[in-house]
Amino acid sequence: MKKENIIKSYDMAKEMYKGIGVDTEEVIKKLNDIPISIHCWQGDDVSGFENSEGDLTGGIQSTGNYMGKARTPEELRGDLEKAFSLIPGKKRLNLHAIYLETDGEKIERNEIEPKHFKKWVEWAKKNDIGLDFNPTLFSHEYADDGMTLSHPDKKIRDFWIEHVKRCRKISEYFGKELGTPCVNNIWIPDGFKDITVDKLGPRKRLEESLDEILEEKMDPKYHLDAVESKLFGIGSESYVVGSHEFYMGYAMKNKTVLCLDAGHFHPTEVISNKISAISLFVSDILLHVSRPVRWDSDHVIVLDEELQEIAKEIIRNKLLDRVHIGLDFFDASINRIASWSIGTRNMLKALLIALLEPTTTLAEAERGFDFTTRLAMLEELKSYPWQAVWDYFCENNGYPVGLEWLDEVRDYENNVLINRK
Template sequence: MTESTLTQATTMYSQAKELYAASGVNTEAALERLATIPISIHCWQGDDVGGFENPDGKLGSGLAVTGNYPGKARTPDELRQDLEKALSLIPGSHRLNLHAIYLESDTPVERNEIEPKHFQGWIDWCKSQHIGLDFNPSCFSHPLADNGLTLTSPDKGIRQFWIDHCKASRVIADEMGKQIGSKAVTNIWIPDGYKDTPADRMAPRQRLKAALDEILAAPTPNNIDAVESKLFGIGSEAYVAGSHEFYLGYAIEKQIALCLDAGHFHPTEMISEKISACLLYVPELLLHVSRGVRWDSDHVVTLNDELLAITREIVANNIEDRVHVGLDFFDASINRVAAWTIGVRNTLRGLLTGLLEPTAQLREAELAGDYTSRLALQEEAKTMPIGAVWDEFCRRHDSPVGSSWLGEVRNYEQSVLSQRD
C-alpha cells in the first residue's frame, strides 16, 4: 500500500467511525471482537479432497470435485506452502481443519490404525503458524465404503472397521488439542444411505446410534465431538441414515456439538434459522459454511444473504464462544489459494457486518412493537461504509487491503503453482 493510499484509507476509516458512532455503533469494539473469532480453514480445498493416504485414488461416497485448474498440492509440504500463502492474505488468527486422509507416513496405514504420530507434521506446522487445529475421520473414498455404508453397515466387520477409525480419530484430535493448547473439534460425517426407497429406515439408525455410543465412550478432554447431518447425497437420494432429526436428537442426548452444514439441507432451508433454536438444547454448534448451488455442490462462499444471516446470528447473540465456524467447499475450476482467500475474507466480512449493526436499537424497536423502525434501521445499515472498516481491519493485521491480494495470488501462481505441472 502506497503512502497516499494508506492516508486515504485512514481518512475513510475515521469518517466511517464517526458515521457509525452517530448510529450508536463502536467500530473499535467491533474490530477488537472480530479479531477474536477464528475461522477453521478446510485443507481439502487445496488438493480437491485427494489426501495423502492414496494420492492416485478416486473420490467417492457421494463426493465430487469439478475442474482441473493447474497447480493443486501434491504433497503435504506443497499443501502447507499453499495454506501459508492463503493465511498471509487473510486478516486475523485462524485454524486448520484436517481430514484423516491427510496423514503422513512412509508406509501404507489402514484407517483403523492411524495414530497421532501420522499427523505430527501438521501439529508442528500449526504450532509454527500459531493457529489451532481441528480434525475429521474420513468415512469415504475407501474400498470398505464402496457400497455407501460405513457405521450403518449390516456387516459387523465393516462396521467395526469404521468404528475403530472414528475412535482413532478422536485419540488423534485429543493429542492435537493437548499439544496446541486449544481443543480440537472432531466432526463425524458419514455418507450412509440408499439411492432408492429403503425397506427398513429404523435398523440403520439403530446401528448408527450403537456405533456412535461406542465411538464416544472414551473421554477425550482436549477434543470437542460434533456430528453432522445431510439431507441426501449422490447415490443416497432417497434416504440418509444420519438425518438432521437423528443427529439433533443424538447431540441433545449426549450433550455434544451439532454440525450444521449450509449445503446439507433443502435449498429453501437456511441454517441461520436453526442456530438459535438448536443452541437452546445443545452446548455447542459447528457450522460448515458453504454455498450450495441447486444442490450440495460446495461452492466458494460469497457475501450473500445467507452468509450475512449466519454471521449476524453469531455476533448479534454473543454466541461466538459456542459456535465453531468452519468452511467446507472445493472448487477445482479456479485458483485454489484464491478460493480459500475469497471464502475466509467473505466470512470475516459477514461477521463484521453483523458487528456493525445497531443491534441495541433494533431490539429496542422490536420489543416496543415498532417494526417500522426495525425495518428502516436494518435497511439503512446495509449502505453504511463497512468497506472502510473492513480495510482498517486488514491494515491492522498486515493483510492486503481491497483486491490487492489478487496480484499476490497471481505472482504465487506464476512462481510456484505453475511449476507443479
C-alpha cells in the same frame, strides 16, 4: 489504495457508526479474535496423502482441473501459508484423516495414530494456529456399499468404529499439543439411492456405533465431538441414515456438538434460521459454511444474504463462544488459493457487518413493536460504510486491501503453481 486514504475513509465511517452507538474500535478488536477454521481439502481437491490413487466416492465430488493442485503435504502447507498471509484475523486449520503422513508406509484407516500427524502439529505451532479434525469415512473399499457405521456387516462397522476412535485420540493429541480444543466432526455417507424399506435398522446400528465410539470420555479442554447430518448425497438420494432429526436428537441426548452444513438441507432451508433454536438445546454448534447451487455443490462462499444472516445470528445472540465457524467448499475450477482467500475474507466481512449493527437499539424497537424503526434502520444500515472499516482492519493488521491479494496470488501462481504438473 493509499494508506492515508484508508485512514481518512475509516475516520469518516467511525463517526457515522458512532452516531448510531457503535464503537468501531471495539468491533475491530472483536473481529480480530474470532477464529475461522479453514479447510485443508480446498488445496488438493480432497485427495489426501494415503498413497492411493482411488477416485472420490461417497457423495464427494470436486469439479475442475485448474493448475497447481497440491500433491504433497509440503506443497499443501506452503499453499496454506500463502493463503493465510492474505487473510486477516485468527485462523485454524481443519484436517481430514486422509492427510496423514506415513513416510511411504501403507497405514490402514483403522491403524492411524497421532504420530502420523506430528508434522501438522509442528507446522501449526510454527504458525500459531489451532487444528480441527475429521474422520474420513468415504473413498475406501469398505465404503463402496454406501454404508459405513450403519453397515449390516459387523466386520465393516467395526473397522470404521476403530477408525473414528483413533481419530478421537488424534483430536485429543492436537488439543493437548496446541492448547486449544480440537473439534472432531463425524460425517458419514451412509444411505440408499432408491426406495428404502428398513429405515429404522440402519439408524439403530448407527446409534450403537456412535455409542461405542464415544464410550471413552475425553476432556473438552482438548477435544470436542461433533456429528453432522445431510439431506441427501450422490448415491443416497432417497434415504440418508444420518438425517438432521437423527443427529439433532443424538446430540441433545449425548451432549455432543451438532454440525450444521449450509449445503446439507433442502434448497428452501437455511442454517441461519436453525442456529438460535438449536442453541437452546446443545452446548456447542459447529458450522460448515458452504454455498449450495441447486444441490450440495460446495461453491466458494460469496457475501450473499444467507452468509450475512449466519453471521448476524451468531453475533446478535452472543454465541461466539459456543459456535465454531468452519468452512467447507472445494472448487477446482479456479485458483485454489484464491478460493480460500475469497471465501474466508467473505466470512470475516459478514461477521464485521454483523458486529457493526446496533443490535441493542434494533431489539428494543422490536420489543416495543416499533417495526417502523426496525425496518428503517435495517435498510439504512445496508448503505453504511462497512467497507471502509474492513479496509482499515486489513491495512492495520498488515494484510492486503481490496484486490491487492489477487496480485499476490497471480505471482504465486506464475512462480510456484505453474511448475506443478
